[in-house]
Amino acid sequence: MENKLFEEKMSVINLGLPSFFESVKDQGAPCVHVDWRPPAGGDVRLIEILDRLRELG
Amino acid sequence: MKLRNVVKKNSYYDSATLMLLSSKVGEHIGSTKNVAVMMASDMNKDIMRASGLLADEGAAASPNDLVFAIRAEDDAAIDAAMALAEEILNSRNTKMEQRETDVVKTVEDAVARVDGAKLAVVSLPGKFAAREVKKLLKEDCNVLLFSDNVSCEEENQLKDLALEKGLLMMGPDCGTAVINGVGLGFANKLRRGNIGLAAASGTGLQEVMTLISNFGGGVSQALGTGGRDLKEVIGGKMMGLCVQMLQQDAGTQVIVVISKPPAPSVMERMVEQLKQGGKPTVVCFLGGEDMADSGNLHFVHTLEEAACKALELAGTGRPAELRAGHSSLADLARQQKAVLRDSQRYIRGLYCGGTLAYESMLMMEEKLGGVRSNIALKKELLLDGTAPSAGHTVLDLGDDAFTVGKPHPMIEPALRGERLMQEALDPETAVILLDVEIGYGSHADPASVVAGEIAQAKAELEAADRQVVFLASICGAYEDFQDYAAQKAMLEGLGVVVLESNAQAAELAIRIVS
Numbered sequence: 340m341e342n343k344l345f346e347e348k349m350s351v352i353n354l355g356l357p358s359f360f361e362s363v364k365d366q367g368a369p370c371v372h373v374d375w376r377p378p379a380g381g382d383v384r385l386i387e388i389l390d391r392l393r394e395l396g
Numbered sequence: 397m398k399l400r401n402v403v404k405k406n407s408y409y410d411s412a413t414l415m416l417l418s419s420k421v422g423e424h425i426g427s428t429k430n431v432a433v434m435m436a437s438d439m440n441k442d443i444m445r446a447s448g449l450l451a452d453e454g455a456a457a458s459p460n461d462l463v464f465a466i467r468a469e470d471d472a473a474i475d476a477a478m479a480l481a482e483e484i485l486n487s488r489n490t491k492m493e494q495r496e497t498d499v500v501k502t503v504e505d506a507v508a509r510v511d512g513a514k515l516a517v518v519s520l521p522g523k524f525a526a527r528e529v530k531k532l533l534k535e536d537c538n539v540l541l542f543s544d545n546v547s548c549e550e551e552n553q554l555k556d557l558a559l560e561k562g563l564l565m566m567g568p569d570c571g572t573a574v575i576n577g578v579g580l581g582f583a584n585k586l587r588r589g590n591i592g593l594a595a596a597s598g599t600g601l602q603e604v605m606t607l608i609s610n611f612g613g614g615v616s617q618a619l620g621t622g623g624r625d626l627k628e629v630i631g632g633k634m635m636g637l638c639v640q641m642l643q644q645d646a647g648t649q650v651i652v653v654i655s656k657p658p659a660p661s662v663m664e665r666m667v668e669q670l671k672q673g674g675k676p677t678v679v680c681f682l683g684g685e686d687m688a689d690s691g692n693l694h695f696v697h698t699l700e701e702a703a704c705k706a707l708e709l710a711g712t713g714r715p716a717e718l719r720a721g722h723s724s725l726a727d728l729a730r731q732q733k734a735v736l737r738d739s740q741r742y743i744r745g746l747y748c749g750g751t752l753a754y755e756s757m758l759m760m761e762e763k764l765g766g767v768r769s770n771i772a773l774k775k776e777l778l779l780d781g782t783a784p785s786a787g788h789t790v791l792d793l794g795d796d797a798f799t800v801g802k803p804h805p806m807i808e809p810a811l812r813g814e815r816l817m818q819e820a821l822d823p824e825t826a827v828i829l830l831d832v833e834i835g836y837g838s839h840a841d842p843a844s845v846v847a848g849e850i851a852q853a854k855a856e857l858e859a860a861d862r863q864v865v866f867l868a869s870i871c872g873a874y875e876d877f878q879d880y881a882a883q884k885a886m887l888e889g890l891g892v893v894v895l896e897s898n899a900q901a902a903e904l905a906i907r908i909v910s
Contacts, residue, residue, distance in 0.1 A: 340562035342637075343513055344538055345617060345645050349576050350510035352537060354503070354528055355519030356412050357492060359542075359581060362836040363517075364495070368578045371506045372492070372499045375520060375528070376408045381437065381459045383523055390527070 397430075399467045400474045401454035407462040408435065411521060413488065414462075415803040421466070421481045423810065430467040432801065433481060435459060443801050503528060507535045515564075517580050519543055525568070526550040533557050533565065540580050541567030541622070548629045551622070555633040564641075565634060570620035571598030574605065581620075582806060584835035584873040589614015591706050592648030594638035596621045596655035599749030599806075599871060600682065600699055602835065604654060606873045607703035607897055610880075611715035616647040626658035632666055639666070643673035650710045651677040652702055656754070657684035667693065676709040678702050682751070683758045683773070699755055700897040725900065728893065729907035732827075735863040736908075740826040743905045744819040745790035746812050748805035749871055749898075752831045753792035756902040763906045764788055770795050785819060788909075790829075806833045809842045813849040820853035820864050827865045827905045831898060834872030834883060843870075843883035850890050865908060866892040869901040 351370040353360040360372040379385040414433045422428030432449045434440040436457035444450040449465040457463050464481055468474045492499060500506050507514065514537040518525055522545025529539050533554065541554070546568035558565035566573055572595075573580045577588055584602060586609040595601035598620065605618045619642070621634040635653070642648045651670070658666060658681070670677045670693055678694050680702040681687075687695040694709070696702050708714050743760060747753035753771060760767045768779040769790045779789060781797035791798075793805045793812055805811045809832075819825050832842050839845065850866055857864060868887055874880045884894050895901040 341644075342538070342562045342564065342641060344515065344564065345576065345641065345647065346513075348512035349578065350512050350514055351578065351580070352503070352506045352510060352514060352516040352532070354516060355410060355542065357410075357488065358412075358837060359517050359519060360495075360498075361491075362583075363578060363580065364498070366578050366836075369510060369512075370498060371509050372495065373503060373506050374492075374499050374501055377460075377521075377524055381435075381524075386524075386527065 397467050398470060398474060399449065399451055399465070401451040402464040402478060403436070403453050403457045404462040404464075406460050408460060409462060409485070410519075411435070412519070412803060412807070415801065416808060417481060417484050418801075419803055419808050419810065420484060421477050424480050425466070425468050425473060425477050428802075431477065432463075432465045434463055434465075434801070436461045436463045440801075503531045503535070507537065514538065515540065515575060515580070517542060519581075522546045522568070526554060529554050529565070530557065533561065533563055536561060536563065538564040539566065540570055540573050540620070541565065542570060542581050543567070544569040548624065551624065551630055552633075555630065559633060559637060562637070564619065564637065566620045566638075567622040569624070570622045572601050572618070573620050574615060574618040576617070579836045582833070582835060582837040583618075584609070585875040585877070586618075586873055587614040587875075588616065589710065590616055590647065590649040591652060591710050592616045592642035592645060592650070593618040593652045593654065594621065594635060594642060595619070595653070596623055596626050596635065597682075597751040599831075599833065600654045600680075600751035600755070602749070602833070603699040603752060603871050603898060604652060604680070604703045604706070606835075606871060607700060608706055609873050609875075611703070611707055611712070613707045613710055613712040616645060617642065626655050626662050626666070628659040628661065632658060632662040635666060636669060639669055639673065643675055649675065650706050651675050652680070652706045653677065654680045654699070654702060655682070657681045678705045678709065682755060698759070698899040699751070700899040703897075725904050725907055728904055732865045732893065732904075732908050735865065736826050737862065739823055740862070740864070741909055742824050743788045743827045743829055743909055744785055744822075744825050745829040745902075745905075746815055746819065747790065747792050747831050748794055748809055748812065749831050749833055750792045750794050752869075752871065752898045753790050755898055756829060756905075757790040759899065759902045760788055760790065760906060764909070770797055785822065791815070806838050809839055809845045812846065816846075816849045817853050817856070820857060821860075823862070825864055826909050827867055829901055829905045830866065830868040832868055832870045832872075832883060832887070834870060834876045834878040834880065838872075838878070841878060841883075843878075843886045847886050847890055850892060854890070866890070867895065867901045867905055868892050869895045869898045871898065
């Protein structure tokens, strides 16, 4: 599939450092920040189990 | 000394924000070693325990809790430090609340809110990153994955999924990209033009693209692949797509590729692809063996030369300043040498940018030999980051050995201060070689931080009746918000010799001690 990234208007999604969100906004580009929190209290094992259940369901 | 732990239940902050906060509060109370503000994960608790900063309250906290651990002279000093920490966090929260309309809770919400081509910048902790990137790729988002601590297995899975959909998955550990003129991660405000870049190195890409922009050329797109992409285990998957996109891009007339030497099988495939594309291409395999130019391919050894060659091929012409710089280096070296004593024989490179450290180490190794470094290629020259320097030494201060629990020195260059003083006071040090990074994501005024440190070192040196030569280069665009010219003037005001590129700074250092 051909990637049209260089031809279309680009929107940015930021997950993580808020400063990266700020600098994209400052450049005038459309950007949405995801106020991300670790799921399942950050328990990686539990996250895997939940993901597996979701895939099955 | 008193120790206090304050726990805020269920209060999540990303580690980079907290490291920067710890470092600011530490500076306020006069020692960064006496402050840790961290999420109470088991690993973080171990770090706090090892530094003697974990009290019972902190030890009892759970991974979703935020712990302020502060050690100071008395309760009043701890109260003041706590107040400062809370003030910084509150001001951050207020800032994000003002942007409320652009803040959402989940990847799915974000995807629903944007239109056009999508690109996600992901800088989450490594252990959570792959899961979110997978969701983004499934939603047809291109990705710049800034996080490290992502396994090779995960990297391969993510890149395979991306390639199935023709999407970019730059990273992990990809620090820089400029796409359609928008700087992402650590990036710079560049003039737009006809040179497209693809790199497996963050500061390497920044150095080349800013030199191109500063010397009258322009950049169409600058893409990163992550440092591991060209190793056998990943097989150059993302470099292949980056090159293909640049070859197909009507706005790109000249291509520049930057990386450490790829694995042989990857190199063969890559060179073939670059030849097939037909566009004039500059290839900089830092530390690679000599390769003869062939057809549309031009091989160069330094980042500066990559920029010069690209400018030449793009029709802008070779920059006179860079050329002239080389011829005057001999004079500059003579002048600087005059202030040194016979016992001052060695170069000490203290770098925030990894690839810049690597480039200097390679140049010094070739001309001087025996360069010790925490990123040395030969085992016998490897230097533990905490051990004192010996002979010619180059340190990458962004390496894990220096940054456990601390922000990267491109964000907080104050981490260099202690080492800078140590090197300046070593009677064998002739030259201290530095980099200053500006641009999006970097410290707002890095020259003033290093200037303060140099002024202090110079005062101590004056008392010892000795001088050290300070050489620096600024990795940044003339248009960056920190103001390149002002940053340069601040350093020059202290007698620092500021060169146009890292390669020139390293070359001058070599001439001074030769």
